Amino acid sequence: MTVQEPFHDYTLKVIRLLVADLVQQFNGGHPGGAMGMAAIGVSLWKYVMKYAPSDPNFFNRDRFVLSNGHTCLFQYIFLHLTGYKHMTMSQLKTYHSADLNSYCPGHPENEHPGIELTTGALGQGISNSVGLAIAGKNLQATYNKPEFPVISSQIFCMVGDACLQEGVALESISFAGHLGLGNLTVIYDNNQITCDGSVDLTNTENIKDKFLACNWEVLEISEGDNVNQIVEALEYSKTTEKPTIIIVNTRIGIDTAVEGTAVAHGAAFGQSEVDKLHELYQSPEKFYVPSEVYDFFKVDESFVDDWNKLFADYQKAYPESGEELARRIKGELPDWKHLIPKELPSSATASRKASGLVFNNIAKNVNSFMVGTADLSPSVNMAWADKKDFQNPKIKTQCGINGDYSGRYIHYGIREHAMASISNGIAAYNKGTFIPVTSSFFMFYLYAAPGVRYGALSEFQVIHVATHDSIGIGEDGPTHHPIELAALYRSMPNMLYIRPCDNEEVAGAWEAAIDYPHSTIISLSRHNLKQYPELSKRDKVKLGAYVFSEVEDPALNILVTGSEMQFAMEAQEILAKKGIKANVISFPCQRLFDNQPLEYKRSILKQGKLPSVIIEAYAVNGWEKYATAGINMKTFGKSLPGPKVYEYFGYNSEVIADKIDKYYSNWSKDEDLKYEFQEL
Amino acid sequence: MTVQEPFHDYTLKVIRLLVADLVQQFNGGHPGGAMGMAAIGVSLWKYVMKYAPSDPNFFNRDRFVLSNGHTCLFQYIFLHLTGYKHMTMSQLKTYHSADLNSYCPGHPENEHPGIELTTGALGQGISNSVGLAIAGKNLQATYNKPEFPVISSQIFCMVGDACLQEGVALESISFAGHLGLGNLTVIYDNNQITCDGSVDLTNTENIKDKFLACNWEVLEISEGDNVNQIVEALEYSKTTEKPTIIIVNTRIGIDTAVEGTAVAHGAAFGQSEVDKLHELYQSPEKFYVPSEVYDFFKVDESFVDDWNKLFADYQKAYPESGEELARRIKGELPDWKHLIPKELPSSATASRKASGLVFNNIAKNVNSFMVGTADLSPSVNMAWADKKDFQNPKIKTQCGINGDYSGRYIHYGIREHAMASISNGIAAYNKGTFIPVTSSFFMFYLYAAPGVRYGALSEFQVIHVATHDSIGIGEDGPTHHPIELAALYRSMPNMLYIRPCDNEEVAGAWEAAIDYPHSTIISLSRHNLKQYPELSKRDKVKLGAYVFSEVEDPALNILVTGSEMQFAMEAQEILAKKGIKANVISFPCQRLFDNQPLEYKRSILKQGKLPSVIIEAYAVNGWEKYATAGINMKTFGKSLPGPKVYEYFGYNSEVIADKIDKYYSNWSKDEDLKYEFQEL
Structure with missing residues (x-):
């Protein structure tokens, strides 16, 4: 596709004004980054990415991830301009509003059309993108056949200065380079600004050399407004056998008084500054998108039909793979x-x-x-x-x-x-x-x-x-x-x-x-x-908790999870010899139990009727809901052989039975014990 | 100090055998790395580091951190050889034993003499070392005076292949290079092995270039046994204005059948393999350290007296700084x-x-x-x-x-x-x-x-x-x-x-x-x-919880923390109009409250006598210990303006008062409510 030079400058101004207006209306949000990145957006959504606004989940679409999620207006605006139906102008105006049904939350959220991933905490999006690229590579290797490139998506990810400082991103970058994920293109909004000031306050490494050392292709665009150069770099990145980072030198809050400063990052500019920008751009109207700009971004979706035909032919030529891929596209598992x-x-x-x-x-x-x-x-x-x-x-x-x-x-x-x-x-x-x-x-x-x-x-x-x-x-x-x-x-x-x-x-x-x-x-x-094949029930795990070892007329419940079961079972036996009848309740999952009907939960817990002791070698917090006392950890652990460390912290069946015995014998005497959780 | 070449080979063998024997005795531990790193240890403890076994906390010591903490035997053995009193041979033999008083836990623990930091989870030690280097630089800049270099410690940190993959380490490396921490020397045990196999399974980056890109000095030692070269590199690292990494190419499990493989990492070699090593080294005795080796490692501690004199003179020359530093060495704060x-x-x-x-x-x-x-x-x-x-x-x-x-x-x-x-x-x-x-x-x-x-x-x-x-x-x-x-x-x-x-x-x-x-x-x-200067008590925060707004004959307690206080106070008022008298309990810290005497806790909570409702916009888990019902979060949040998001999740004083009202009116009727925690 030919890059339409003369129109870009105009389009970029329209987008930047729209960002400034949208952040100003409720006096909150992140304007500077989105404005600086406008040309990257034009390059991606107009010239490079394959996507279908009328079918946001089209399987063979390119994926876009906004790792610097706070600049979400950037993405929302391009979804709007390219005709995603839900993203109307009035929806855009819900950014930072009190609208409960907004598609424009403060960070992108993946339940909304056109948003692949929820981002916001820095470093996540770039790591997610490595995952998308792995998934794509695996599907390609599994399903593509000669003349049937049914999987051909490229993964595009925007990052800012901050993402490249987060450990999770650095781990993912190292791993992506190792794996040679050529289907991954990272675009770095290099504005050299973070909340505290210029990036050189905290980071003066050579990013280019660092990525090269990690086996990436590195490209650099000195002028962040140059759509032509950006498009060329993006297209090149699709052809490489390594992941690519394109370093685009942008200006945060471009053309405002706070351009290039931390102030442009996370606050509205103030109405007078926004007005000045309107003046500078000679475009007085707020929230203005001329019809030529909409026309410019209109998407030809014919590749969707092309792909549907390709996939239909593929299913005929390779019926087994075709059926499997079709099932996986539907998100279904075979019998397992x-x-x-x-x-x-x-x-x-x-x-x-x-x-x-x-x-x-x-x-x-x-x-x-x-x-x-x-x-x-x-x-x-x-x-x-x-x-x-x-x-x-x-x-x-x-x-x-x-x-x-x-x-x-x-x-x-x-x-x-x-x-x-x-x-x-x-x-x-x-x-x-x-x-x-x-x-x-x-x-x-x-x-x-x-x-x-x-x-x-x-x-x-x-x-x-x-x-x-x-x-x-x-x-x-x-x-x-x-x-x-x-x-x-x-x-x-x-x-x-x-x-x-x-x-x-x-x-x-x-x-x-x-x-x-x-x-x-x-x-x-x-x-x-130790195994309890007579007592343990795989079908009951989904209930969260169930009676594991039942006695008639129990005097108390012992709740227990995981590897502490043996202590509970042995304590039950010791207590029985002392004349105290205890049920053992296996309790593998609190949440699954919480989801059961009240009647079932009462049949297990018998709260108010029986005391119950939870045995688990973790901090007790949360078990107070189900138990009246606990044998839990109150400190960090200790380096000893496994059986000895249990012993050291009182996880010994005799000790446990003894504690429960004492507790139980106080239970009937001391009314407070019915209401006050005891750490035994 | 002259490097004593001919003796090293012998010493390295003694150390490696000792590692193999110690891991073998209880058939557990990490032998391979400690063996491969032996020459690094000799270089550090014999030739380079300034430390005093008889005074492990000597203030101006060099600090050593073992970031690859699983190789702890490495450190324990050098503490033994250099004469740290607690680290006797019989103590060394407690490694992986059931001895409750062992100084040789499975990972180094900082409560033991000669251990600066607890390490084990990978990537922590190198990050800690950056902190030590920052502390050292700050003290130098604050207290050193011409002719009074009272602070002159170097920080030495051992890392393995794994530490250099962890995000936290990558963050710290980038930051240390930025800060130019010349007092930091990292020694990389480059054995190219992790648990799963060779490092190139997961990491093929150019470590050298990556550190150079992060503004580090990079040195490389091709032969991991060459004490001479290692000492030279270590000494050089003390003179640079950048942090230094010394890449030492070592062989994990050197001289055993599993040399250079993942198997050498985390398990005993088996007695027959250990016997073979004894044979190969022509040293049949187990746990053998000849007296020449002890002599070799004897430490001249005269620099301690030298420093004490220097510091005494410093205190005279700069009484104000001297007094302050002396106080800080004692770990005391001034009045604050x-x-x-x-x-x-x-x-x-x-x-x-x-x-x-x-x-x-x-x-x-x-x-x-x-x-x-x-x-x-x-x-x-x-x-x-x-x-x-x-x-x-x-x-x-x-x-x-x-x-x-x-x-x-x-x-x-x-x-x-x-x-x-x-x-x-x-x-x-x-x-x-x-x-x-x-x-x-x-x-x-x-x-x-x-x-x-x-x-x-x-x-x-x-x-x-x-x-x-x-x-x-x-x-x-x-x-x-x-x-x-x-x-x-x-x-x-x-x-x-x-x-x-x-x-x-x-x-x-x-x-x-x-x-x-x-x-x-x-x-x-x-x-x-909102502020409550009449009710809020700064002195009571240390009690964890206290009666914030008291009524006579309360019918229930409202527990609340932090920014939800206003809801509690308004709900109290609304409930009062409905004839329900509620105390408001401010509950800033559970643990501080847990530490109070039972009597105080009962005076606040009145469990069994009063129902109590916790209002907090977090998951409830753990509050069941103190409250009988809760108004808490059951899902993740939502992007809305602050007041609106509270409203959306039911944090509205009218709604809250209404919920509490209903709950309270059921309380006296339904006995189960006394025992079953309710999410309102």
């Missing part, structure tokens, strides 16, 4: 439950091992699953026997483990945060086409937490396999003992934190996770756990 | 409480603003405080009027904000995680010499969480100023609304999460934080809060 073994070992098994026994066969047979680990393959048991790596095919590793883009096992390196954020990008490629699975020690899901949160917030289905989940890890010590982390994930909306107690419950946890449309953490032990 | 204004505004004030009014004057006058922000200076109000930046003095910024190493305000850039981890290093320089203060939006303390956790675990006093702490932020939307984050920090040991409701409580929060020996998060609003 039968792939889980009916029988699991009844001898003591680490739940991380059981997790492999349950899931490896699914991962192998259902290619919607993209499974990865942050350098813990030997520990997390997520690699199936003949797994193929998703890998840069040009790399021949020293250790001899190689792969190509059709592989579905990802060695993320020691990059937990990027793993989670990249996984969100994989999930975002198209709803249900991929279900990403991540894995690491549970403790390191604190590193990954912002990425995990974005997955939950964005309503992506991502499954996180978190092993080594208790003080039972042992010698690795307090740096690896996740005392307080469950409280975070149990509080997080759209998230199941499931902690199964044995092999059957591990199977149930995986079933619940695959059935759940949002995110799940499956929390697993490093050490061997 | 009088620096807090007695009177704070009674007009509506954002608590982030109040925080500045309370603390800026302390920060200005007490130079133990190193205050920083992750690029949110205009938002967090932590910069005092004439603050000087801690900055590379060679940099003249575009925005004109400059500084030097004597400054105490740090622009960390958009690097939240590094900010927290670097702060831990600043705190670690010497107990109490610095109190680091960090600041950002509360939501971004999820990015910083692993660093914040390490500060708490290490029992450092670090104060985190977390602004924009509720849905009241408004338009920034769900990406910035910290729904679930308080649950994490309330569960974290050694941590106060304090959420003050008005200016007086902000003053109380700062007092509590400065008095508390561990970590604190002060959680603050973006928006203006």
Whole structure:
């Protein structure tokens, strides 16, 4: 397409004025970046990107991600100009308004048409884009055939100065270069301004050399207004075998009094400044978009029909692949439950091992699953026997483990945060086409937490396999003992934190996770756990809690999760000998339990009638809802062998039974105990 | 000092055998890295580092940090060889044992002599080291005088391949290069192996070029056994004006069958392999250290006396600085409480603003405080009027904000995680010499969480100023609304999460934080809060909760924190009109409250006697301990103006009063409500 030079300057002015007007009307928002980036937007939406405003989810569209999400007006305005139906001028005017149904929130949100990913916390969008590029490469390698390039999307990502300082971005950049993701184009809005002042307050590295060292193509555009040059660079980036960064030197708040300063970043300019800009541009009308500008951006969508025809022909030529891809485009899984073994070992098994026994066969047979680990393959048991790596095919590793883009096992390196954020990008490629699975020690899901949160917030289905989940890890010590982390994930909306107690419950946890449309953490032990095949019920995990070992006329409930089950079962027995009858309630997931009918919950908890003691080697916070007392962790852990560290903190069945005995005998005497939670 | 060539080979063998034996005895631990790094240890402890085994906390010592903490035997063995009294051979043998009093946990822990920092989760140690280097530079710039170089420590940090992939490390590396921290030497154990295999599985970047792009000196040692070359590089690194990385090419598990493979990383070799190594080295005895090796490592500690004399002379020559530095070496603060204004505004004030009014004057006058922000200076109000930046003095910024190493305000850039981890290093320089203060939006303390956790675990006093702490932020939307984050920090040991409701409580929060020996998060609003000067009590914040607005014969308690106070107070009034008398309990900190005597707690909560409703715009998890019902967040937030987003989620005094009214009227009728927590 020919770049239409003379019209650009006019168009850029229209866009900048629109930004200034929109931020001014409610006196809030981020104007400067969006104005400085206008020419990049023109280049992308007018000349380079393949997208269909009338069909925002067209499968083979190019994807655009705004990693510097605070400049969201930039994206909203181009959605408007190119004719996305929902993005009317009156919708644009809802930016920073009190309109409950606004499509223009303060940061882009992926539930709205034309928005691939929710961004805002810096560094996420570029990491998500690496995920989109991985997803694209994998689909290409899996489905494209000679003369049938059914997958040909390019991923475009805008970043600002700030994104390039965030650790998660730096992890993702390093990994994208390693993988050789040529389908990824990052455009850097190099305005050299952040909130505190000029970037050189905090960052004076040579960005160009840094990206080159990370195996990227680096291009530089000295004039941020030059659509011609930007288009050329963008087109070139689509042809490379490496990811590309295009450094575009822009001017934040261009043509205003605060141009090139931090003040232009995150506040309205003030009406008089906006008026001056209208004067300067000789365009008095507010919110003005002339019809020539709309005409200029009109999209020819004929490539949608072309692709539909191509895909129809593909389905005829390759019926098996065609059917599979069609199903994945619809976001459906094939039957998978039968792939889980009916029988699991009844001898003591680490739940991380059981997790492999349950899931490896699914991962192998259902290619919607993209499974990865942050350098813990030997520990997390997520690699199936003949797994193929998703890998840069040009790399021949020293250790001899190689792969190509059709592989579905990802060695993320020691990059937990990027793993989670990249996984969100994989999930975002198209709803249900991929279900990403991540894995690491549970403790390191604190590193990954912002990425995990974005997955939950964005309503992506991502499954996180978190092993080594208790003080039972042992010698690795307090740096690896996740005392307080469950409280975070149990509080997080759209998230199941499931902690199964044995092999059957591990199977149930995986079933619940695959059935759940949002995110799940499956929390697993490093050490061997006693099995309770007679008591444990995989089908009941989805209830969140159930009676595990029942007695007649119980005097109290023992609630327990995961690897602490054995203490509960043994304590039950010891208490029975003392004449105290206790039910053991297995409680793998608080949220699943909360979702049950009141009647069921009452049948389990019997609150007010029975005292109940939660046994879990985590901080107690949150269990007070279900229990009247707890045997929990009050400090960080300690470096000792697994059984000894349990012992050290009082997780010993005799000690526990004794504590419960004392507590129970006070219960009937002391009315306060019915209302005051006790830490035993 | 002359490098004693012929003896090294022998010494290296003794050390490697000792590693293999120690890992073998309990069949667990990390042998390969420690063995490969032996020559680096000899270079550091024998030739380069200034330290005093008989006085591990000698103030002007060089600091050593093991960022690849899993190789801890490396450090423990050199502490032993150089004569740290606690680190006897029998102590070394407690590695991976069940000994409760072991000085040899699975990762280094800073409560033990000779260990500067607890490490283990990768990327932390190198970030801490940047903090140590900042602390050192600041002390130098503040106290050193011509002919009185009282501060002259070098910071040495070992990293492995994994540390250099972690985002937090990449943030810190970029920042250290920017700051020009010539007192920092990083030694990279370049063995090209991680758990999953060779590093090229996941990382093929050019590390050398990447560090050069980040303004580091880069040196390379091709033979990891060459003490001579390593010593030369280490000595050179002390003379540069940039931080230095020395890339040492080592062989993991050297001289064993698994040399150079991932298997050498994290498991014992097996007795027969260890026996083979003994044979190869012609040294049959286990745990053998010949007396010549002990002699070789004997430390001349005369520099301690030299320094004591220098410091005594300094105190005479510069009595004021001398007294101040002596006090800071003791870890003491001068009087500070009088620096807090007695009177704070009674007009509506954002608590982030109040925080500045309370603390800026302390920060200005007490130079133990190193205050920083992750690029949110205009938002967090932590910069005092004439603050000087801690900055590379060679940099003249575009925005004109400059500084030097004597400054105490740090622009960390958009690097939240590094900010927290670097702060831990600043705190670690010497107990109490610095109190680091960090600041950002509360939501971004999820990015910083692993660093914040390490500060708490290490029992450092670090104060985190977390602004924009509720849905009241408004338009920034769900990406910035910290729904679930308080649950994490309330569960974290050694941590106060304090959420003050008005200016007086902000003053109380700062007092509590400065008095508390561990970590604190002060959680603050973006928006203006109504003031309650008659009710609010700064002295009572340290009790965690107190009766804020008392009625006679209350029928129920309303518990509330932070910016939701106004809803509670208005609801109290509305309920009073309906004839329901409610106390309002201000509840700024759960942990401080938990620490109060039972009697006090009962006087506040009256559990079993009164129903109580917690009003807080976070996930409820944990409040069930104190309340019987809650008005809390069940989902992520929404992008709307602050007052509107409150309204949207039912935070409206009429709506709240109505909910409480209904709940209260059921309370007396429905016995279950006494025991079952209700989400209203």
